[in-house]
Amino acid sequence: MKLAVALLLAVVPVGLHAQNQWTLVASTLTWHITHPMHEVAGTSHDAKGKGVCSNGGCDFLIAVPVKSFDSGDSNRDLHTIEVVRGAEFPMVMVRTHLAQASLGAPIIDADLEIQFAGQTVHYSHVPLHRTAHGNEVEITGTIPATCSDFKIERPSFLAVPIHNEIPITVDTTWQPM
């Protein structure tokens, strides 16, 4: 009996460490807005992310501070933070659960849950392209976000609002921990 307990105690930590973990080592996230007279993009490289795999499934979380997006114009960036309520909800968080087996595919079909501007929105079947670079894995894709999804009042210029579509292009590089 004592031997069985000792074995169990020895095996449990080993089992925990056997989980596959991924960490985000580089990222470029860019929002794009379109107005009849403007096309603007804002980019952030400040995302952090982690993936934990166990029991054949992997949970990923990526978070990025709203205020880290830079469009090249401080006035526009401040207005962006205001309109998406970025001081009240300072982080954009993306969660996804993937089958561990799907991580090796060149195109990963992901269901994403995004928390942004005080809303939680789900996007199904977002194709993410996977490219291996040695030990690292690059994941790219576009999240088809819209202002209405997140109940964002569309900013306007000369009384004409921006388009509802605000696609977010994602380029992330992951490394196993």
Add this chain to the structure above:
Amino acid sequence: MTLAQDSSHPAVIPATTSDTTSSSALADAGVLELPDAPLPQNTQNPAPQANSQSQSQTQTQKPAPAPQTSHAPTLSDLGFAPGQAKPDAEMQARLNKRTHDLKVHQTLGLITAGPMCAAVILAGDAKAKRNRNDPNGPPIEPSSTSVDLHAALGATTATLYGFTAYYAIAAPKIPGVKPKGAIRLHRDLVWIHAPGMVLTPILGGLALSQENQGEKVHGIATAHSYVAWTTIAAYGASIVAVSWPIHLKFWEKK
């Protein structure tokens, strides 16, 4: 997903109630023979907290599309500084006030351009002119109506400009943010058009006073139109600068 899907056009399920209704209506009409659209999965979150406890609370308030295991990473696992994820209602209020003030600034600024342009257009009728047939003869005096209209437009412009400037100055400043990009030029041009907006009516008043005394406009008053044109050029550049980059062929779709 029952349809073969173009990988570049993923299915989006941020479905609001109205989206679902319209999908069902199409299906009822026989336009599409598709299974029912997924239920709306758009959830309003409470203001987030800096710790992971509130995150898990948010998770339990909504139907999770993807099963999250107990090992799912949380925000606290990512290593952000504690202040980064902390909601700041005071800052949000400051940003809201800033946007409000700058929207008023923008609107008043565009309105100001109206009387400014009109004053410039009508300036020719408000000054004495030489008779082309008799260049050495006495100048043709402008009508008092033209002079009064020009002066009234100038005064209106200066007043509106003052209100416009007030809202830009009153807009709350955000600590730690340095002006960058087109807004810098917009701000820098103030050093040209603000003195111009003060000087132009003063010089105009001097010129009018000299004309009323039967004198030829002389001295610094002769600079009235040059100062006015410099002011309007800087003001116009300021409007363009803050609107930059402008996609000029806005009717073309990419």
